[in-house]
Amino acid sequence: MEQYICNDCGKKHAITPVIWKCTCGSLLNLEKDTPTINVESWNRYPNSLWRYLETMPFQKESNTWKSITMGEGQTPLIVLDSLEPNTYVKVDYMMPTLSFKDRGAVVLITKAKELGSLKVIADSSGNAGTAIAAYAARCNIACDIYLSDETSPKKIVQVKSHGATIKQIQGTREDVAAAAQQAVKEEKVFYASHVYNPFFYEGTKTYAYEIYEELNGAPDTLIIPVGNGTLLLGAYYGFKELFSNGLISRIPKIIAIQAANCSPLIEAFNNGDLKAPPVTNKGTMAEGIAIAAPARSSQILEAVRKTDGDFITVEEDEILSAREKLSDKGFYVEVTSAVNYAGYLKYKKDPKEKIIVPLCGAGIKSG
Numbered sequence: 001m002e003q004y005i006c007n008d009c010g011k012k013h014a015i016t017p018v019i020w021k022c023t024c025g026s027l028l029n030l031e032k033d034t035p036t037i038n039v040e041s042w043n044r045y046p047n048s049l050w051r052y053l054e055t056m057p058f059q060k061e062s063n064t065w066k067s068i069t070m071g072e073g074q075t076p077l078i079v080l081d082s083l084e085p086n087t088y089v090k091v092d093y094m095m096p097t098l099s100f101k102d103r104g105a106v107v108l109i110t111k112a113k114e115l116g117s118l119k120v121i122a123d124s125s126g127n128a129g130t131a132i133a134a135y136a137a138r139c140n141i142a143c144d145i146y147l148s149d150e151t152s153p154k155k156i157v158q159v160k161s162h163g164a165t166i167k168q169i170q171g172t173r174e175d176v177a178a179a180a181q182q183a184v185k186e187e188k189v190f191y192a193s194h195v196y197n198p199f200f201y202e203g204t205k206t207y208a209y210e211i212y213e214e215l216n217g218a219p220d221t222l223i224i225p226v227g228n229g230t231l232l233l234g235a236y237y238g239f240k241e242l243f244s245n246g247l248i249s250r251i252p253k254i255i256a257i258q259a260a261n262c263s264p265l266i267e268a269f270n271n272g273d274l275k276a277p278p279v280t281n282k283g284t285m286a287e288g289i290a291i292a293a294p295a296r297s298s299q300i301l302e303a304v305r306k307t308d309g310d311f312i313t314v315e316e317d318e319i320l321s322a323r324e325k326l327s328d329k330g331f332y333v334e335v336t337s338a339v340n341y342a343g344y345l346k347y348k349k350d351p352k353e354k355i356i357v358p359l360c361g362a363g364i365k366s367g
């Protein structure tokens with residue numbers, strides 16, 4: 001049986017609807033056995049990320065997901081430009097709520113439902129809140145979403161449409177999280193946090209499984225945007241499981257991209273630090289990755305180091321020009337999502353290197 005284990009003091013905790021951090025204050029990871037991957041089993045499931053259900057910490061006979069899924073996952077992997085045949089975009093904005101956050105949200109809310117939660121609270125810069133609100137609505141769980149008063153109006157409309165209660169908070173992204181955590185404590189409800197709840201990563205790890213299936217192996221390199229690192233860590237965990245099962249011979253190199261105006265991780269990475277101290281967000285249009293104090297910084301740094309990866313930062317004008325270039329090739333992404341391609345354009349690649357760039361959020365989400 002899996003349980004929670006503290007990232008710092010190692011204390012173990014039973015999985016309950018209300019626990020989300022250790023008594024010492026640190027965040028929790030999932031302690032579980034590395035799944036034994038049975039590739040044959042995948043075809044027994046619908047064409048969605050639930051093909052990999054048997055690698056996730058659910059009971060084998062668990063059916064809860066069947067009434068919650070909206071067909072998320074199995075997003076297209078496409079050669080972006082025939083002149084660069086080894087570079088693929090993975091079109092993760094082709095998801096029910098138009099961002100990759102559905103990978104984590106559907107798994108997290110399925111777990112919340114199984115634990116009997118009647119209400120969840122989450123805080124978000126937009127897309128995670130939208131995904132949590134949608135899946136909570138799908139299984140009749142009440143939902144409060146804490147957002148900054150500067151969140152894109154279109155994302156706020158999207159959250160509201162699912163019947164979630166919006167709590168707009170003045171202040172930094174960290175203030176928004178603190179307000180949500182205070183409410184979780186007072187109301188004693190499930191904290192559906194994409195940052196703190198380890199089940200979210202059991203969903204984002206399917207990004208790796210899908211790439212593995214599509215390529216019949218692992219790529220050389222993953223370009224991944226980093227705010228809180230939910231896609232980065234999920235992809236890392238997924239490829240690690242494939243590696244442990246002997247299905248791939250190497251975990252892809254992770255090239256992490258941050259906006260230059262809010263890049264707490266790169267300095268820590270270059271200094272060889274184990275954790276990233278918080279920085280001040282100097283303002284970036286890439287609202288989805290404007291995270292000045294990423295709670296899982298030590299794990300993100302470790303993942304990038306272990307894969308022999310690197311960090312790249314991109315300037316505001318580079319983000320906008322990358323967005324235009326993607327549009328010129330037919331792909332309309334939100335501003336935050338253009339960060340990935342901007343980072344790719346700065347990355348010194350080998351022509352033979354097989355690289356995946358995620359397109360994380362749909363263009364209509366931002367202005």
Ligand SMILES: *Cc1c(COP(=O)(O)O)cnc(C)c1O
Pocket residue numbers: 099100101127128225226227228229230231232288289291334336337360361
């Ligand atoms: C959430 C999000 C990111 C960043 O993901 P993290 O988990 O915070 O690292 C990047 N792009 C888009 C479109 C997002 O919604």
Ligand SMILES: [Zn+2]
Pocket residue numbers: 006007008009010011022023024025026
């Ligand atoms: Zn602890």
